Amino acid sequence: MMCLLKYWLLFLVLVLVAFADCKSRYNRHEIRKIPDGILFGTATASYQVEGAWDEDGKSENIWDRLTHSKPCPVKNCDTGDIADDSYHQYERDVEMMRELGLDFYRFSLSWSRILPTSFPDKINKKGVQYYNNLIDEMLKYNIQPMVTLYHWDLPQKLQDMGGWTNPHVVDWFTDYARIVFELFGDRVKYWFTINEPREVCYEGYGGANFAPAYNLSGYGDYMCAKNLLVAHAKAYHMYKNEFSRTQGGTVGIAASASWFEPKSEKDAEAAEDARQFEWGLYTNPIFSKNGDFPQVVKDRVAAKSFEQGFFRSRLPEFTPEEVELVKGSSDFLGINHYTSKITYRNASITTFPSPSFYDDIEALYDYDFTWETAASSWLKVVPWGFYKLLTKLRTDYDNPPIYITENGFSTRGGLEDDSRIAYYRQYIDAMLDAIDEGSDVRAYTAWSLMDNFEWRQGYTERFGLYEVDYEDPKRTRTARKSAYVYKEIIRSRQLDYHYEPDTTLPITIDDGQ
Numbered sequence: 001m002m003c004l005l006k007y008w009l010l011f012l013v014l015v016l017v018a019f020a021d022c023k024s025r026y027n028r029h030e031i032r033k034i035p036d037g038i039l040f041g042t043a044t045a046s047y048q049v050e051g052a053w054d055e056d057g058k059s060e061n062i063w064d065r066l067t068h069s070k071p072c073p074v075k076n077c078d079t080g081d082i083a084d085d086s087y088h089q090y091e092r093d094v095e096m097m098r099e100l101g102l103d104f105y106r107f108s109l110s111w112s113r114i115l116p117t118s119f120p121d122k123i124n125k126k127g128v129q130y131y132n133n134l135i136d137e138m139l140k141y142n143i144q145p146m147v148t149l150y151h152w153d154l155p156q157k158l159q160d161m162g163g164w165t166n167p168h169v170v171d172w173f174t175d176y177a178r179i180v181f182e183l184f185g186d187r188v189k190y191w192f193t194i195n196e197p198r199e200v201c202y203e204g205y206g207g208a209n210f211a212p213a214y215n216l217s218g219y220g221d222y223m224c225a226k227n228l229l230v231a232h233a234k235a236y237h238m239y240k241n242e243f244s245r246t247q248g249g250t251v252g253i254a255a256s257a258s259w260f261e262p263k264s265e266k267d268a269e270a271a272e273d274a275r276q277f278e279w280g281l282y283t284n285p286i287f288s289k290n291g292d293f294p295q296v297v298k299d300r301v302a303a304k305s306f307e308q309g310f311f312r313s314r315l316p317e318f319t320p321e322e323v324e325l326v327k328g329s330s331d332f333l334g335i336n337h338y339t340s341k342i343t344y345r346n347a348s349i350t351t352f353p354s355p356s357f358y359d360d361i362e363a364l365y366d367y368d369f370t371w372e373t374a375a376s377s378w379l380k381v382v383p384w385g386f387y388k389l390l391t392k393l394r395t396d397y398d399n400p401p402i403y404i405t406e407n408g409f410s411t412r413g414g415l416e417d418d419s420r421i422a423y424y425r426q427y428i429d430a431m432l433d434a435i436d437e438g439s440d441v442r443a444y445t446a447w448s449l450m451d452n453f454e455w456r457q458g459y460t461e462r463f464g465l466y467e468v469d470y471e472d473p474k475r476t477r478t479a480r481k482s483a484y485v486y487k488e489i490i491r492s493r494q495l496d497y498h499y500e501p502d503t504t505l506p507i508t509i510d511d512g513q
């Protein structure tokens, strides 16, 4: 009798365990196959890794200016003056790419390193040589370069003339793009014009978080948005018309997109508004069937502007020609995705100054207290938000080819980074769910190859698969546990939550060269 009871209890426990397992969707115990053809890589950006800020003829850019200003605006007064010293250590960087077995590496070019006057009248040979060395070293080992033309480090001279709020930036950017396609397009087949328009325009011109920290919310951000999209589109068409035939590459943009989840059913509209203001502003003009800024953004900003006494909308209009120029100006949609936010509307709360970008959205953001947090306070672990985002992009934009151009997790350092490993597994799992349902995801990029200058947070928040020692003049890089795991995901092309690497063994190069 006792014995039977024991078996009965055991059975009960098993049923409970099985049930709990079904419920935690992103903690699967089966091994999941990754479809063939999806490329895997890592990413960095020029200002965050290169260092050599005034070496070999490079001129000042807006992040040099911001980090050198007093009082220093960055945690610990950190700067990118030396950063990871990749300007001198690109061979080690490529060695790490080989250790990981990457298909590609996404990096960005420093405009003021290539064109010290900002303009095409002078090309800095030494700066060009650095990128040639990096590209050639990667290609030696069959690692594809994916190159971003602009990841936030505008030449200071152009900023002095208004930067992205000056419509002439369209010419400045296309001239720079032409030089870059001519210099590197024989070997580079994947191009991204601009990294994260939202961060360029909102964080730099609307807010004061990023350079140039203009703090002109509700004007500067919208002016930037229009010019940036036209600049992107002009560069895209120039490539298609003048370089495509001989170089045969593909060109797109990399937009940041968080998922905005409604707090309750009645907040569905607030969440959708947030999505349209936060990323639709940049993706709708390119990827929607009709082009142009999202209707809700146009209507809301115009209505508020008139109420506020303006003679015209604070959101500049595209001409019909510009709508056509921008529409469809991308071979694929690059998405940088990290996290989600809870969104709601509460008319009695007036938190934002008027006019401002957030006053225009009329939505409030929050986090669910059950969500795990990275070292970056904004970065909560919400893998299902990634799935929902990919699903929405598929349905809203008629299933465009998608490159996940960034996804990653921050810690405060240390080689045993199980929380980062859990993040990557769950997010890749969520991505595979969307792919199973038809999303056309072609590439996945982990941010980042190694720790680097994390903007206003300096070196306090670490995103690297490799740890960088900033006390060491050589900026020695060491593989974290997550590097071993990412390598195994790429090698085996499968997701296995139970895989435990032996980190006492060195991470080795298996590319057979």
Ligand code: GBH
Pocket: 045, 048, 195, 196, 199, 203, 209, 256, 336, 338, 378, 406, 447, 454, 455, 463
């Ligand atoms: C990406 O931006 C960048 O492309 C990359 O350079 C960066 O290193 C990486 O993410 C990690 O941050 O401090 O609460 O005001 C991601 C978008 C926009 C997320 C700014 C953090 C600041 C939030 N980021 N945001 S807060």
